[in-house]
Amino acid sequence: xxxxxxxxxxxxxxxxxxxxxxxxxxxxxxxxxxxxxxxxxxxxxxxxxxxxxxxxxxxxxxxxxxxxxxxxxxxxxxxxxxxxxxxxxxxxxxxxxxxxxxxxxxxxxxxxxxxxxxxxxxxxxxxxxxxxxxxxxxxxxxxxxxxxxxxxxxxxxxxxxxxxxxxxxxxxxxxxxxxxxxxxxxxxxxxxxxxxxxxxxxxxxxxxxxxxxxxxxxxxxxxxxxxxxxxxxxxxxxxxxxxxxxxxxxxxxxxxxxxxxxxxxxxxxxxxxxxxxxxxxxxxxxxxxxxxxxxxxxxxxxxxxxxxxxxxxxxxxxxxxxxxxxxxxxxxxxx
Amino acid sequence: xxxxxxxxxxxxxxxxxxxxxxxxxxxxxxxxxxxxxxxxxxxxxxxxxxxxxxxxxxxxxxxxxxxxxxxxxxxxxxxxxxxxxxxxxxxxxxxxxxxxxxxxxxxxxxxxxxxxxxxxxxxxxxxxxxxxxxxxxxxxxxxxxxxxxxxxxxxxxxxxxxxxxxxxxxxxxxxxx
Numbered sequence: 001x002x003x004x005x006x007x008x009x010x011x012x013x014x015x016x017x018x019x020x021x022x023x024x025x026x027x028x029x030x031x032x033x034x035x036x037x038x039x040x041x042x043x044x045x046x047x048x049x050x051x052x053x054x055x056x057x058x059x060x061x062x063x064x065x066x067x068x069x070x071x072x073x074x075x076x077x078x079x080x081x082x083x084x085x086x087x088x089x090x091x092x093x094x095x096x097x098x099x100x101x102x103x104x105x106x107x108x109x110x111x112x113x114x115x116x117x118x119x120x121x122x123x124x125x126x127x128x129x130x131x132x133x134x135x136x137x138x139x140x141x142x143x144x145x146x147x148x149x150x151x152x153x154x155x156x157x158x159x160x161x162x163x164x165x166x167x168x169x170x171x172x173x174x175x176x177x178x179x180x181x182x183x184x185x186x187x188x189x190x191x192x193x194x195x196x197x198x199x200x201x202x203x204x205x206x207x208x209x210x211x212x213x214x215x216x217x218x219x220x221x222x223x224x225x226x227x228x229x230x231x232x233x234x235x236x237x238x239x240x241x242x243x244x245x246x247x248x249x250x251x252x253x254x255x256x257x258x259x260x261x262x263x264x265x266x267x268x269x270x271x272x273x274x275x276x277x278x279x280x281x282x283x284x285x286x287x288x289x290x291x292x293x294x295x296x297x298x299x300x301x302x303x304x305x306x307x308x309x310x311x312x313x314x315x316x317x318x319x320x321x322x323x324x325x326x327x328x329x330x331x332x333x334x335x
Numbered sequence: 336x337x338x339x340x341x342x343x344x345x346x347x348x349x350x351x352x353x354x355x356x357x358x359x360x361x362x363x364x365x366x367x368x369x370x371x372x373x374x375x376x377x378x379x380x381x382x383x384x385x386x387x388x389x390x391x392x393x394x395x396x397x398x399x400x401x402x403x404x405x406x407x408x409x410x411x412x413x414x415x416x417x418x419x420x421x422x423x424x425x426x427x428x429x430x431x432x433x434x435x436x437x438x439x440x441x442x443x444x445x446x447x448x449x450x451x452x453x454x455x456x457x458x459x460x461x462x463x464x465x466x467x468x469x470x471x472x473x474x475x476x477x478x479x480x481x482x483x484x485x486x487x488x489x490x491x492x493x494x495x496x497x498x499x500x501x502x503x504x505x506x507x508x509x510x511x512x
Contacts (some may be wrong), residue, residue: 001379007387008351008372012440014431021428021441082426083445089406089423100405100429195399195502196435260501333435335497 012014019329024217025080030071030187030321034209035314037184038217040114044177048170055233057225060125063118065220070111099190106186110179113172122167123151184210191328199266199331200324204252211248211318215241219291219313222306231306235295238313242292249284266331274329275327283323287316337415338394338452340466340488341495346384347387348475349374353465353474354389360453360464369450370465381511386512389465389474392417392438393506400430400439407511408446414478415507416454421446433503452455452476457476479507 014021039062046052052059081087095101128150131137153159165172179308188206193203206288218238222231256267269275291309298304349372357369370391377384394417401409406450408423409430419430424446431439431447442448453463461467466474477484486509493511500506 001377003376006371007349007374008354008368010368010371012367012437013443014428014441015437016437019432019437021431049461071471080427082428082441082447083424084426086422086425086445093407093425095405095407096400098405098429100403100427104405190429193399194401194433195504196433204424329432333502334437 019332021248022080022325022329025076025323027318027322027325029073029080029320030209030325032069032076033187034184034213034317034321035216035220036069036073036114037180037210038070038215039063039066039220040176040180040211041184041214042108042217042221043117044173048173048177055230056227057230058221058234060121061224062217062221063114063121065224067111067118069113070107070114074107074111081219097185099193102182106179106182110176110183113176113179116165116173120162120169123133127151134187181210184213191324194328196333197328197331198262198333199256199269199328201263202252202255204248204255205324208245208248208252210244211241212320215245216314216317218321219310219317223310223314232299235299235306235309237244238309239292239295239299242288242313246284246288262331262333266327268329269330274330275323278319279323279327283316283320286312287319291316336413336478337480337507338450338457338476339395339415339486339509340463341475341509341511342389342496342512343471343473343475343487343493344386344388345511346471347372347389348471349387350470352468352470356452356464356468356504357391357450360456361451363448369448371466374396388510390436390438391465391508392434392500393436393504394450394452396505396507397503399433399435399442399502399504403429403433412454414457416452416457417449418451418454419447428445435499436506473483484492494504 010016042058043062043066046055047059052224078084078087090101090104093101094105128144128148130147131143132147133151137149140154140158141149141152143149153162185206188209191200192203192205215238218234218241221234223239225231225234253267253270256263270279294304294309298306341392347484351372354368354370354372355423357363361369363369366369370389373388373390375388380386389392394415396413396415398409398417401411404423405427406423408420409417410420425447425448428441428447431441439447456463464477466476475486475489479486479490481487487510490509495509495511497509
C-alpha cells in the first residue's frame with residue numbers, strides 16, 4: 001500500500017484538488033473555432049475551384065456565420081483570461097515554440113479577412129435594401145430613393161478599397177484557405193504540446209480537431225442550405241469526414257494503450273473509467289455513428305430529415321471538445 | 336551558472352517551516368502556497384517506510400511552461416531560474432496546465448505565480464527563505480555547475496532522485512534518498 005498526501009495542506013487556485021485551469025469557455029471556443037475553420041476552408045476551396053454558383057450557401061452565406069462564430073469564440077477566450085487588461089501582450093511577440101502564440105496571430109489575420117469577405121458578399125446577397133429603419137446608412141451610401149439603397153458608396157476612398165479587394169479576391173481566398181487549415185489544426189497541436197497531460201500528448205489530436213471541424217462545418221452547411229444538391233454533396237463530405245474521425249479516434253486509443261503507464265491510465269478513463277459513457281454514447285455513437293447511418297439511409301433514398309443528422313453531428317463535436325478538455329485535466333503524471 | 340536545490344528526505348521532518356517562511360518572505364496571498372510538503376508512506380505494517388519531500392517549482396532546464404507561454408512572460412534567466420514577468424502575463428493558464436508538478440497557481444491579481452528561488456534574495460548573496468529557515472538544515476542550494484559548491488558535493492556523495500524525470504523536463508530539484 002502506498003499513500004502520498006500533502007501534509008502541509010495545499011488548495012491553490014487552478015490546481016487543487018484536481019487541475020481545473022480551463023473550463024467551458026475554452027471548450028466552447030475549441031468548438032466554435034473548429035466550426036469556423038471548417039466553414040472558412042469550404043468557402044475558400046469551393047470559391048477557388050469556381051463552384052460558387054453550385055454551392056451558394058457554402059461560399060456566399062457561411063462567411064457571415066464564420067465571422068460571428070469567430071467573434072463569439074474570441075469573446076469566450078477573453079473572458080477565460082485571468083489578467084484581462086493585459087491581453088494585448090499576446091501581440092507584442094511571436095513565440096514560435098508556443099502554439100497559443102501561433103493561434104493568437106492566426107486569429108488576428110483570419111478574423112478581419114473573413115469579415116471583409118462577408119462584407120464583400122453582401123453586395124451580391126442583398127443588391128437592393130430597404131433601409132428605412134437604418135437611415136444612418138445615408139451617411140456613407142447614396143440612396144436610390146427615400147427607402148432603397150444599392151451600395152453606391154458616397155466616398156471614393158471606399159469605392160477604391162472595395163475595388164482593390166475585389167481585384168485581389170483570389171489572394172484573400174488563398175490566405176483564408178491556408179490560415180483556415182492552421183486555425184482548425186492549431187488547437188489540437190496546442191493541446192498535444194502539453195507533455196504534462198498524457199491524454200493530450202498525442203500527435204493525432206491536431207488532425208482529429210481539424211477533421212471534427214470539417215465535419216461539423218459540413219453538418220452546419222447541411223442545416224442552413226436550401227439547395228438539395230448542395231445538401232446531398234455536403235452529406236457525402238460529412239460521411240467521409242466522420243469515417244476519418246472514427247479512424248483517428250480508434251488509432252488514438254490504440255496509441256495510448258501501446259504507450260507508457262500514464263497514457264494507459266489516461267486511455268482507461270475512457271475504457272471503463274469516468275468518461276466512458278459520455279464519450280462512447282454522446283460523442284461516438286450519437287455524434288458520429290448514428291448520423292452516419294442516417295446519412296447513408298438518406299443517400300440510399302429513404303426519407304430521413306437531414307437536419308436530424310446535422311444537429312447530432314454538431315452536438316457530438318461540442319461534447320467531444322468538452323470531454324477532451326475536462327478529461328485531459330484529469331490525466332497526470334503525479335500522485 | 337545553474338541554480339539547483341537538493342532536499343535531504345532522510346532529515347526532513349515535515350515541519351512545514353519552509354512553507355510558512357516562503358509565504359512570509361514573498362507575500363503569498365492567504366490560502367495559497369508556493370511550496371508544500373508531501374509525505375509518502377509505503378509498505379504494510381510492520382515494514383513501513385516514510386519519506387518527506389518539500390516540493391516546489393523545479394525550475395526545469397527544459398521547462399514546458401516557458402515553451403508554452405504565448406507572450407514570453409514565463410522565461411528562464413541566465414542562472415537557470417524560471418520567472419514570470421507579471422506585466423506580460425495574460426493569465427491564460429497554459430503554463431499551469433503544462434506543468435507536470437502542479438507548481439503554478441493564478442494569483443488573485445490575475446497573473447500566474449510560483450516559486451522564484453527567492454530571486455530577489457539571490458542577488459544579495461542570500462539563500463532562499465525556505466533553505467535559510469529549515470530547522471534540520473536538510474536543504475542545499477547553489478550552483479550545480481560549480482563542482483566546489485555544497486550542492487555539487489552532496490549530489491556527488493549521496494544517492495538522489497528527481498520527480499518524474501521521464502516527463503523530459505530536466506528538473507533542478509533533487510531529493511537525497
